[in-house]
Amino acid sequence: xxxxxxxxxxxxxxxxxxxxxxxxxxxxxxxxxxxxxxxxxxxxxxxxxxxxxxxxxxxxxxxxxxxxxxxxxxxxxxxxxxxxxxxxxxxxxxxxxxxxxxxxxxxxxxxxxxxxxxxxxxxxxxxxxxxxxxxxxxxxxxxxxxxxxxxxxxxxxxxxxxxxxxxxxxxxxxxxxxxxxxxxxxxxxxxxxxxxxxxxxxxxxxxxxxxxxxxxxxxxxxxxxxxxxxxxxxxxxx
Numbered sequence: 001x002x003x004x005x006x007x008x009x010x011x012x013x014x015x016x017x018x019x020x021x022x023x024x025x026x027x028x029x030x031x032x033x034x035x036x037x038x039x040x041x042x043x044x045x046x047x048x049x050x051x052x053x054x055x056x057x058x059x060x061x062x063x064x065x066x067x068x069x070x071x072x073x074x075x076x077x078x079x080x081x082x083x084x085x086x087x088x089x090x091x092x093x094x095x096x097x098x099x100x101x102x103x104x105x106x107x108x109x110x111x112x113x114x115x116x117x118x119x120x121x122x123x124x125x126x127x128x129x130x131x132x133x134x135x136x137x138x139x140x141x142x143x144x145x146x147x148x149x150x151x152x153x154x155x156x157x158x159x160x161x162x163x164x165x166x167x168x169x170x171x172x173x174x175x176x177x178x179x180x181x182x183x184x185x186x187x188x189x190x191x192x193x194x195x196x197x198x199x200x201x202x203x204x205x206x207x208x209x210x211x212x213x214x215x216x217x218x219x220x221x222x223x224x225x226x227x228x229x230x231x232x233x234x235x236x237x238x
Contacts, residue, residue, distance in 0.1 A: 001067060004031040006097035006141070008088075010115035011041040011075065012056040013175045017201070018147040019101060020063065020168040021161025022218050027064040028164070034067030035060070036091055038115050039075040046177045046187045059174040062167065067095060078111050080118045086133060088122035093136035100141040101220070108150040116146065120223070144223040152204075155219030156227065158212035160238075165205065165216040172201075 005026060009015040015023065015035045026033050037056065040049045060068045071087050102119040103112050125131050127140030161168060172179055178192060209217030
């Protein structure tokens with residue numbers, strides 16, 4: 001399988017929350033997009049491994065992903081180990097993405113920053129010939145982007161998701177044990193389960209969209225350094 005874009009998420013729902021609109025836009029254009037969840041979110045206050053998997057399956061269908069895998073590296077105990085790197089390297093070499101998108105450099109949740117560094121290291125090592133993973137050939141993506149999570153950063157790009165906000169919202173709400181829960185039932189309320197959290201997400205999307213001249217936008221950083229240009233078609237056609 002050859003993917004156009006491969007996205008990494010520390011937990012099931014991170015991709016939907018932070019880059020879901022971009023995913024929906026890309027798949028609507030016929031791009032092949034995949035998501036690698038590094039953990040099962042098993043340490044979350046609400047829900048279970050089983051319910052989170054069902055929610056992820058539903059969101060996968062909504063976003064029309066070509067590929068999704070869960071590496072089960074351990075929620076709250078993520079380590080930047082050679083063993084974990086090799087699992088990510090194998091996924092990168094198998095799917096051969098042109099672009100990889102991973103999480104923010106630092107964030108409120110410790111797993112987010114840890115997973116980002118683990119992924120960045122693995123993406124570099126995936127291109128080294130002497131690191132062997134079965135019979136898969138070395139592969140390194142041409143471009144690496146980082147999506148914003150709980151804590152803001154100064155973005156290099158804002159992706160227009162104005163036509164896909166409703167689809168992103170549908171994908172996020174597939175995780176119905178986690179978000180926008182008006183009645184907590186037998187499970188405790190959390191920072192993200194309150195309907196107020198959903199309002200914050202919409203406000204952020206509107207804010208960054210406004211900065212770029214859109215109704216809704218998702219902010220991204222370009223990890224590789226100065227963004228390469230061969231022409232100005234992207235700007236002329238935006």
